Amino acid sequence: MENRTMERGYFGEFGGSFVPEDLKNVLNVLDENFETYKNDPEFIKEFNYYMKEYIGRENPLTYAENLTRQVGGAKIYLKREDLNHTGAHKINNAIGQILLAKRMGATRIIAETGAGQHGVATATACAIVGGMECTIYMGKLDTERQALNVFRMELLGAKVVPVDKGQGRLKDAVDEALNDLVANYKTTFYLLGSAVGPHPFPTMVKHFQSIISEESKKQILEKEGKLPRAVVACAGGGSNAIGAFAHYIDEKSVRLIGVEPAEAPSLTEGTPAVIHGFKCLTLLDENGEPQPTYSIAAGLDYPGIGPEHSYLKTTNRAEYVTVTGQEALEAFQTLSKVEGIIPALESSHAIAYAIKLAKELDQDDAIIVNLSGRGDKDVEQVYKMLQS
Ligand SMILES: *Cc1c(COP(=O)(O)O)cnc(C)c1O
Numbered sequence: 001m002e003n004r005t006m007e008r009g010y011f012g013e014f015g016g017s018f019v020p021e022d023l024k025n026v027l028n029v030l031d032e033n034f035e036t037y038k039n040d041p042e043f044i045k046e047f048n049y050y051m052k053e054y055i056g057r058e059n060p061l062t063y064a065e066n067l068t069r070q071v072g073g074a075k076i077y078l079k080r081e082d083l084n085h086t087g088a089h090k091i092n093n094a095i096g097q098i099l100l101a102k103r104m105g106a107t108r109i110i111a112e113t114g115a116g117q118h119g120v121a122t123a124t125a126c127a128i129v130g131g132m133e134c135t136i137y138m139g140k141l142d143t144e145r146q147a148l149n150v151f152r153m154e155l156l157g158a159k160v161v162p163v164d165k166g167q168g169r170l171k172d173a174v175d176e177a178l179n180d181l182v183a184n185y186k187t188t189f190y191l192l193g194s195a196v197g198p199h200p201f202p203t204m205v206k207h208f209q210s211i212i213s214e215e216s217k218k219q220i221l222e223k224e225g226k227l228p229r230a231v232v233a234c235a236g237g238g239s240n241a242i243g244a245f246a247h248y249i250d251e252k253s254v255r256l257i258g259v260e261p262a263e264a265p266s267l268t269e270g271t272p273a274v275i276h277g278f279k280c281l282t283l284l285d286e287n288g289e290p291q292p293t294y295s296i297a298a299g300l301d302y303p304g305i306g307p308e309h310s311y312l313k314t315t316n317r318a319e320y321v322t323v324t325g326q327e328a329l330e331a332f333q334t335l336s337k338v339e340g341i342i343p344a345l346e347s348s349h350a351i352a353y354a355i356k357l358a359k360e361l362d363q364d365d366a367i368i369v370n371l372s373g374r375g376d377k378d379v380e381q382v383y384k385m386l387q388s
Helices: 021-037 041-053 065-071 090-103 117-129 140-145 147-155 170-184 201-209 211-224 239-248 307-314 325-339 345-360 376-387
Strands: 061-063 075-080 108-113 133-139 159-163 188-190 230-234 255-261 271-275 278-282 318-323 366-371
Touching: 021 090, 021 170, 021 201, 041 090, 061 211, 065 075, 065 325, 065 345, 075 211, 075 345, 090 117, 090 188, 090 201, 090 239, 108 117, 108 170, 117 133, 117 147, 133 140, 133 170, 140 147, 140 159, 147 159, 159 170, 170 188, 201 211, 201 239, 201 307, 211 239, 211 366, 230 239, 230 345, 239 255, 239 307, 239 366, 255 307, 255 345, 278 307, 307 318, 318 325, 318 345, 325 345, 325 376, 345 366, 345 376
Parallel strands: 075 366, 108 133, 108 188, 133 159, 230 255, 230 366, 255 318
Antiparallel strands: 061 075, 271 278
16 A cells, blocks of 8 residues: 555555446546646736735734743744635635646536635635626535524525435535536536545645745745744644645654644544545444544534645645634634634644643744634534533
8 A cells, every 4th residue: 555655646555436327427527637837827817816815915924022922831833824815725725726727627516615714715716706607505404503694605606406315414515516516517517625535636736835835935044044843733624724734744853743623533533434425534433434523613523634744744744633612612712812813623633732832842943833724603602501
């Protein structure tokens, strides 16, 4: 298995493309187009244009001086993905894939969404780039619980299709989107939201999210004159983490730390298995099915994780740790109070771990925490949790 490291779409034994033949053909065409356009100067120029003029990049690498003083230890820097238009990192990937879809001549974009964050990013990208119809599949149960996000996507011009099959959750929405893709591949592009799924999605999503570490590396060298001691990011499917790690993977002095919710510890406790068309470390129940998980952060509630993280974990290049919902909730409040920044509950997991880590490190060290999103979406939920 080890010699498959260099095989396309594999990260050691992880990754690959375990899908029916007709879908595989669609994904091969996507792969060829991605490989062509990612190096095309016009494509790169257009991506950079939207990143700067629409998303507001580059975003700052903010020194969290108050938090650093309170914790006592290494300097904590925050990479401010929360300041992107729409308030999180997901839009980087959505814009990248939409521009690719346009080059490929797609007239329809489809996507799946759980809590609605990826659906909103996709609908936003469709609105700004224009010329493509946007359909978002969402489990029926999720549409009921996230009525405002459904309305948000509709405001942005998308059609939201509630999926009534199975449990009416994210998995059922993914299945429906894949059926749609196979039936309509000539006109339709499937925009996947995290560094998961069959090849080429994990590679493509990493490519577009790598802008995070491309910027942060330049910024930390300007501010500190040296590389950080560690980069910390929360990991659900793993897209903000792989983007935050990418430009440091070859810098062996930099510790890469992915933070999982203790309630869905795919890497910390998972075993190798194929789910959703790719192989990764994942949590299975006694029947070998993906285990239902529950995290207070909807974006981290996924039983698997991107194949490259599975590889970075088994080769010990990156470390993966867990933080409980309770610890994340405390970090959510701490960052709000001492820095005036309300972080997403997902990002709060990374903050919680960074606070522990900073205490163990030297005052000369710097830690970069990827602040993957802002917490406005979570304020009501936190309010209710603190009341009860
Ligand atoms: C979706 C989301 C995540 C989790 O997704 P990854 O693919 O693991 O990055 C983390 N933070 C925020 C703010 C999100 O919206």
